[in-house]
Amino acid sequence: MLRPTPKEIIAGVQRTIGETLMPELKTPFAISQAGTASMVLGAMAEWIESIPKHNALETEDLKQTFDALRPHGESAILEAAGFREALEGGVRASDEEPPDLNGMEAALGALAGGVATGTIVGPVAAEVRGYLKRHLERLRALFGNNSPFG
């Protein structure tokens, strides 16, 4: 493995900011920006490894979600509600190699709109809700519980 690793480099730059630059800064704004930059670097050190994993999990989950939704493509309820195209678009995006993550997310967003407005119900709504719950859990795992306000 090539050393220093990206995490070690970022930790080193954080020390540069904290130990060398910040003591020299004079204004509250500059000190605040340096502190925030250091905090961002700390988060980035984690994200370097976790974001590719996060994207892979999202892609796989969406692919499975659209696999589960595929049989509902002919659903009369979905057709009547105007969401057949969204579902078929999601299925097409999931069939691409590699799967089109953005295309699947956009299609899922349209279907989620149908769930929110009550026009999509039943098993399709359950699949969409299941994905969104897992999606939020993954986002929380990625970003942590760090609300600045509480």
Next chain:
Amino acid sequence: MDTLRLTAYLKHKMPQATDVCVLNLVRIPGGSSRETYSFDLEWTESGARKTRPMIGRRDPTGGLLKSEREREYKVVDAMYRAGVKIPEPLFLELDSAVMERPFFIMHRMPGRTAAGAAAAVEPEALRRKLADEFMTEMARLHQLDWRALGMEWLGAPNDLAEPARTQTQHWLNLYQQDRMNEAWPIIDAAFAWLKANPVVADRIAIVHGDFRAGNYLFDDSGLISMLDWEMTHLGDPLEDLGWSTMRLWGHGSLAGGLIDREEYLALYEQKTGAIVDRARLFFYQVLGNAKMAVICLTGIRAFAEGRTADPTMVILLNMVLPTLLEDLAAELKLI
């Protein structure tokens, strides 16, 4: 901003003054939609030496909001004249040649800001006083006669259904513009819901647009001044109430980190004499969460495209956006 240019500008704007000095000019944190500078002004007038604490707000190169400084200045000026607790606006400069970008100068008020957990650690007596004074200011704003104040220029809605539609479309347009081609399923769902469930206001009022904990100055004696008027418009007064009761600005069951949410709403009813329509309030809480999510995406885009160097924009991604998405998903029964 630099001291020499600012001094020259103020000498020009204050012909009655001599020996004009700008002291302690320093950029201060906060107010991500504008660069904010603090300084002290000294001058001689009618034989007497005078001093005044000042704030300069300059347009950023990029940031959270795309807003107009002339509009904000005119709002602040009108609100000051109407008796709202707000710093006195003094000078507006739109000529970018003076200080690279437009700016305005106003009186600097003392005090500190706090939202959420930071507000919740204040003593209960102070929190109750702040909640009361905060609601007094919100009620005062919503009861102002905007026609009498000549504020039609803010864009008077044609009917009572227009505010919800206009705000939804405004933030949806910004979302589509600033999402950088990323899909956010929960935000998509929120806008679908907002478009399908518009509410009708019972009257049109001046809406601050960012009336919340963290946007007022206070000290141990209470609320001193409301801040950040760049999103002010004419609309449904419950928009401000919905925004201020979002979980993001609060702490646990405390709205704004101050008092219990139900008590907070009762206080608004008491101050305005109007019953809060819970369905309309809910609409504006959903809109508020969607709007804040869009503001995050606007800031993130500005950072990603190099229009701002403020790393706070990245913090929005991991510290703010997840909370907003969770709240939207819960509000819309998406999980």
